[in-house]
Amino acid sequence: MGTVTPLPHLVRAAPLQVGFDRDELTRILDLYGRMVAAGRWRDYAMDFHRDAAIFSAFRRTAERPEYRIEKRPALRSRQGLWALVSEAGAILKRGDELANILAPIERKLMKLVAD
Template identity: 50%
Template structure:
């Protein structure tokens, strides 16, 4: 038996890629598979406050929360089996540009976008009425 490694050594003039290096497993996993984007507690409080008001008015009946790699989505439904009436989205990639938060209608139209979630949620304060 010898103290030599089982892997044969490369040429003495080898590059830095030939040397073994220690890698922190947590950092490696995070770089390979980043954690999903989530809503923070205060953001969820603001969203659920509006949701509670709208449920009390009979407008909304159900919701779903999706935490994806690129964004977090709070979807609001009139009935559980339908498409969402609205999606409240948090996309950190847009934080420096148009704002991380947005409210999106069923047809994909962005109703309001901004940096402050409470300001974005004010879109639900006014009632949208059909004008004939």
């Protein structure tokens, strides 16, 4: 018979990168589509790092992003999993719910439709 080699204990390692799940990405891209239809945004970028997943929305491709939506799981128990960051880098809103983070942008969209 052959030799049985024991497998090392499975240690839950940190993920190699943070990402958005399907519901989160659907919610973000829905808002992006409405802002594109309103003529406010023209491009987006997604960055996936070890500690954060970032969705950036641009007015024009060559500029800084108007908004960044950041998901940082390490801050879940402290400041909140989500953050909305302005073009200047100021954190506009933090929280645990994506809907609450997107609310300031959605209010801006309502003002655009009213004009």
